[in-house]
Amino acid sequence: MSCPRHITILCPLLGITLMLAAASAPSTASACATCACGDPTLTVMGAQQPFEHRLRFSLELLHRTDAVGEDNVDRLELSEQRATLGVAYAPARWLMLSASLPVVHRELTFVSTAEERFTDVGDVELRARAFVYADRDFAPSHLLAVVAGLRMPTASLEQLEDGSYAEPELQAGSGSWDPLLGLSYAHFADPWSFYASEIVYLPTESRADWQLGISWLGTHAAQYQLDPSWALRLGANSRLEQATRRAVGTGAETDEPDSGGFVLFLSPSVVFSPLTDLVLNLDVHVPVINALTGDHDEGVIIALGGAFDA
Numbered sequence: 001m002s003c004p005r006h007i008t009i010l011c012p013l014l015g016i017t018l019m020l021a022a023a024s025a026p027s028t029a030s031a032c033a034t035c036a037c038g039d040p041t042l043t044v045m046g047a048q049q050p051f052e053h054r055l056r057f058s059l060e061l062l063h064r065t066d067a068v069g070e071d072n073v074d075r076l077e078l079s080e081q082r083a084t085l086g087v088a089y090a091p092a093r094w095l096m097l098s099a100s101l102p103v104v105h106r107e108l109t110f111v112s113t114a115e116e117r118f119t120d121v122g123d124v125e126l127r128a129r130a131f132v133y134a135d136r137d138f139a140p141s142h143l144l145a146v147v148a149g150l151r152m153p154t155a156s157l158e159q160l161e162d163g164s165y166a167e168p169e170l171q172a173g174s175g176s177w178d179p180l181l182g183l184s185y186a187h188f189a190d191p192w193s194f195y196a197s198e199i200v201y202l203p204t205e206s207r208a209d210w211q212l213g214i215s216w217l218g219t220h221a222a223q224y225q226l227d228p229s230w231a232l233r234l235g236a237n238s239r240l241e242q243a244t245r246r247a248v249g250t251g252a253e254t255d256e257p258d259s260g261g262f263v264l265f266l267s268p269s270v271v272f273s274p275l276t277d278l279v280l281n282l283d284v285h286v287p288v289i290n291a292l293t294g295d296h297d298e299g300v301i302i303a304l305g306g307a308f309d310a
Contacts, residue, residue, distance in 0.1 A: 032276050033309035038139030039188050041223070042231045042271045044281045045307040046098075047186060047195045049143065050090045050131055058086035058307040065299035068169050068258045069111070075295075076169060077109040082122070093137075096129040096145075104155075104172040116170075118158065123173040125151045129184065143186040147199060151178040157208055165208040168244050168256070175206035191225040213242025213260055223271070235267035237285060243293060258294035263287055265301065277309040 033056075034040055037049040045058040066078040082105070088098035102122035109115050127149035134140035155173025158166040165175075182199035197219040203212040221235035243260030245253045269283040285301035292298070 034276075040190055040228060041188050041193045041225060042229075042273050042279050043193075043307075044233075044269075044271060044279065045086055045088070045305060046197075047221075048088070048096075048307075049140070049186070049188070050093055050096050050129075052090060052093045054088075054090040054096075055310045056088045056307055057310060058084075058088070058305065060084045060086070060303055060305040062301065062303040064301040066169070067297045067299075068295065070295050072111065075111045076167070078169060079107040079109075081105045084122075094131045096131075098127045098129070100125045102172075106170075106172070108170060118172075120155055120172040122155045123151050123178075124154045125149060125180075127180070139188075141188050143184075143188075145184045147180070147182040147184055147197070149180045151180065151201065153177060153207070165210070168208075168210055168212065168259070171208075174203055174212050175208045176204045176211065178203045178212070193223045193225070195219070195221045195223070210244055210246040210256070212244055215239060215241035221267070229273045231271040233267075233269040233271055233281070233283075235269065235283075237265040237267050239263050258292075258296045261292035261296070262289070263292055263298055264289035279307045281305045 033048070033054065036051045036054065039049055043049065045056065045060070048054070048056060060083070062082040062084070064080050064082075066080070067075065068078075069075040082102050084100050084102040086098060086100040088096055090096045101124050103119070104122045105117070105119040107115065107117050127147060129145045129147050131143055131145045133142070133144040135142040151174065153173055153175050155171065155175075157173070157175050158170050160166055178201050180199055180201045182197060184197040185195070187194040199217045201215045201217070203214065205211055216239070218238040219235065220237075221233055223231050223233040225231040240262045241260050243255040246256055247253055264287070265285040266288045267283055267285045269281050271279060271281045273279050281304070283301075283303040283305070285303070287298050287300070290297065
């Protein structure tokens with residue numbers, strides 16, 4: 001990916017961020033987020049309670065490993081480090097808009113022991129979360145929201161020397177416009193809180209010769225707040241997805257042999273607020289059920305996140 005392409009991608013996002021920051025000028029946003037939402041619960045990015053003009057910035061650093069293919073035949077091992085910048089803004093009490101931009105570094109080891117490394121901007125994702133039910137206006141204990149969004153093909157696609165596209169596992173993005181739909185539910189009962197989210201991605205045709213399958217991502221978490229600054233969180237994150245489809249020389253399509261299936265991660269985490277309006281979290285995602293199709297083994301994921309209410 002050339003520099004001009006990076007600038008083309010980043011400039012609109014920077015403009016959006018600056019507009020959101022300017023929109024935070026009303027005095028409501030200057031109050032601390034806990035006071036404005038009326039609930040003392042520490043919330044990680046995406047699980048926050050809405051109030052008008054709430055503006056939240058986030059950064060997540062993630063490390064994961066993955067391996068696809070048969071040992072000593074076509075095994076591909078992946079080590080990935082990802083930094084995701086996020087911003088969320090509530091123009092109204094019932095609506096939260098968000099955008100995320102990942103920067104991805106990948107190290108690939110092939111069965112021949114050859115290695116490849118690359119760093120690239122990933123796919124930008126936009127979301128709108130409309131809160132359709134709250135049991136009361138101030139400090140609600142039950143929140144139900146409808147989620148809609150779009151993952152955009154801002155990542156470049158790696159190509160081989162013969163001009164064909166590299167395997168999907170080698171890519172930083174999908175190469176397609178991928179709408180998403182879902183529901184989220186949050187319950188706040190200090191010192192306990194619970195969060196659940198079900199999101200379905202519906203990938204469209206990729207500009208490469210393969211297409212990702214429909215995927216269902218589930219997030220379920222229970223949190224206990226020890227005091228105003230510390231909380232313990234236990235989650236279960238799942239992914240159910242169709243196999244990737246690839247076009248063959250005859251124009252027909254076939255399933256990728258080591259794609260699709262189901263995986264479940266058990267996710268303990270620690271949430272800490274060292275300063276007003278700053279929330280940090282350390283998560284470990286351990287795969288406890290691996291029913292992925294073929295030879296596909298996902299490793300432990302470690303994530304460090306931070307969210308700041310401006």
